[in-house]
Amino acid sequence: MFTPVSAKFFEAPTLELSRSLLGQILVHELPEGIVAGRIVETEAYMGADDRAAHSFGNRRTKRTEVMFGKPGLVYTYQMHTHTLINVVSGPVDTPRAILIRAVEPVEGIDLMAKLRGKHMPIKQWTSGPGKLTKAMGITMDYYGHHFTERPLYIAEGDPVHAVAVGPRVGIGNSQEAVHYPYRFWESDNPFVSKFR
DNA sequence: GATCAGATGACCT
């Protein structure tokens, strides 16, 4: 089955980790079964100096608190009706995080379909940050959990064939940060979220 | 206590 990566994996610099997360497997072991998705799109949020980051200016709140912690912690937060999941990036007290924007279903297809509810093409199950958390049963309960621990963890996957880089999605009011090239995805992967 | 904006997505015209 799947084995969690070591904590060491998360210690790479944030932009490097954003790239190396591509191709790795996000696994959730639910009572009803295992769901797993290969990460194909990420976005880096560079903390104190990044106007698009929740932790811009070292803003420390109940929500951003976990970003100041150890790399590899889970940062979940609510966006309207959706849960979004991030990987905290270090070092401690450097509040950076990497948003997982899309995965490619690799295991637990039936369960994912059930969790998504509505009938739709598989390409639409996990091709967006809010979609993938729903398809994988990820909730706010995982805030502060660590990605090396069951039941929610990251396992080693397959290398990506090519990585594309571009500006982040949905941060139009973030002034100078709007065009920072902090979005990474596997070129031509059909599960990458749509451009806007 | 009120109000507003937002790292989204589904559905409508």
Add this chain to the structure above:
DNA sequence: GGTCATCTGATCC
């Protein structure tokens, strides 16, 4: 392209 669901934090009173 527009609306809105409905949650949390920030910023004002």
